[in-house]
Amino acid sequence: MKLHFLALLLLFCFHLSGQNPAFDKIDRFLSELNQKHNFSGSVLVSWKGQVFKKGYGLSDREAKTAFTPQTISCIGSVTKQFTGAAILKLEMMGKLKVEDPISKYFPNVPADKQGITLHHLLTHSAGFPGAIGDDYASITTEEFVKMAMDQPLLFSPGKAYEYSNVGYSLLGIILEQVSKEPYEAFLNKYLFKPAGMTQTGYVLPGFKSANVATGYRGERNWGKINEKNWAKDGPYWHLRANGGILSTVEELYKWHQALLGEKILSKEAKAKYYGRHIEEGEGAGSYYGYGWAIFPTPRQTTLIAHNGGNGIYFCDFLRYVDEDLTVILMTNATKREYHQLATQCARTCILPDFVPELKINDPSKAIPVDQSQYDGLIKNFIQTISSGDEKEIRAMIDSLFVPRFKEDFPMEQHLKVLTQLGGEVKNLELATINVHDRGFMINFTGSPLTIEMELDGGKIAGIMVN
Incomplete structure (x- = not known):
């Protein structure tokens, strides 16, 4: 209750001082991220002559030291x-x-x-x-x-x-x-x-x-x-x-x-x-x-x-x-x-009407790939790009990609990127999958590499590699 009251008081003070309303939304966004996902860090936003800066969470959990805009961190x-x-x-x-x-x-x-x-x-x-x-x-x-x-x-x-x-x-x-x-x-x-x-x-x-x-x-x-x-x-x-x-x-x-x-x-x-x-x-x-x-x-x-x-x-x-x-x-x-x-x-x-949000994948909800409803699509995708066969990759793009995603880039670029990705994952073992409301994220055993896919009507509408 004390934290909630303090947050309301801070927002009230910001408004009184003429602070840009966008800063209020940013503060609520990062505060919620701290509460739900233990986000710790600092932010500084300078926008049209006004500056918002604040720290969230702890810079040292053991010592209970707050993270502030003056906290020194690695860049x-x-x-x-x-x-x-x-x-x-x-x-x-x-x-x-x-x-x-x-x-x-x-x-x-x-x-x-x-x-x-x-x-x-x-x-x-x-x-x-x-x-x-x-x-x-x-x-x-x-x-x-x-x-x-x-x-x-x-x-x-x-x-x-x-x-x-x-x-x-x-x-x-x-x-x-x-x-x-x-x-x-x-x-x-x-x-x-x-x-x-x-x-x-x-x-x-x-x-x-x-x-x-x-x-x-x-x-x-x-x-x-x-x-x-x-x-x-x-x-x-x-x-x-x-x-x-x-x-x-x-x-x-x-x-x-x-x-x-x-x-x-x-x-x-x-x-x-x-x-x-x-x-x-x-x-x-x-x-x-x-x-x-x-x-x-x-x-x-x-x-x-x-x-x-x-x-x-x-x-x-x-x-x-x-x-x-x-x-x-x-x-x-x-x-x-x-x-x-x-x-x-x-x-x-x-963007005046934009509301910031961030979907965090929960590792505890990861399931083995072969227990996922997307098992067939995932294995087909990985097997095809790992083959390095451009003819097979092209056929997969035609059958599995939604038209708008396929047309976002020239076919040659799709082929180049997917062939390169295939080389990266060729010797990796599929581990788990995290399902979210837009698609899923594939994880590999012993590797930080992840592949996130956005789906539309059961077909691939976007791919992000990390």
């Missing part, structure tokens, strides 16, 4: 935008060019990698794989560079897109070499301090442990990311410069504000920073800049965004720069569905 791959900005800052200082080949900075670069430039690393178009080691494995700079150079490229530099943490770690190494400063020290001097950010980094802010969110995987205490196996000056190179930075929603908002002017980057540098350099996969419709993804919106505006996470911590950073809307969200106990939260908040602001 994951949102780190990449700092690496991108730092490289551009060095270019502004005349110390490098993004067109430079990596052979300028590393000796004995193999022949297949001679054509890789800093631009390729920045845009995930160098051909390096996503990762080459565990985030917390101890490794020296020399060992990391050698390991990266020994990797076979997935494609010739500049010919395709493959999201790669490896490329961004190499950028961090180049940054240290060129600037003669440690990675975090350079960011602190040229990015964070000018933006007024004092609680962002790896170790230099001197974070108090009690202020750092503890990570949780389900009910299990995973610990704090900065108390894992790190070097004295931050994570080792499997994580450094591509992820792992700690910050708060308030700090990231300062970063957003600093980027609106030329305090950090010049107009020319920002043109590269937000450039639509390469499509994030054939037909994706979104493009990668230098540490940011660039999306067109249905309103003919631009969304500049990035998220990051490790399956425990998650951060989403949405900047609708043409519409004066920014959403920053963090959680220390993520679920797959939480990746939609920031977008739900943004839609609540943009």
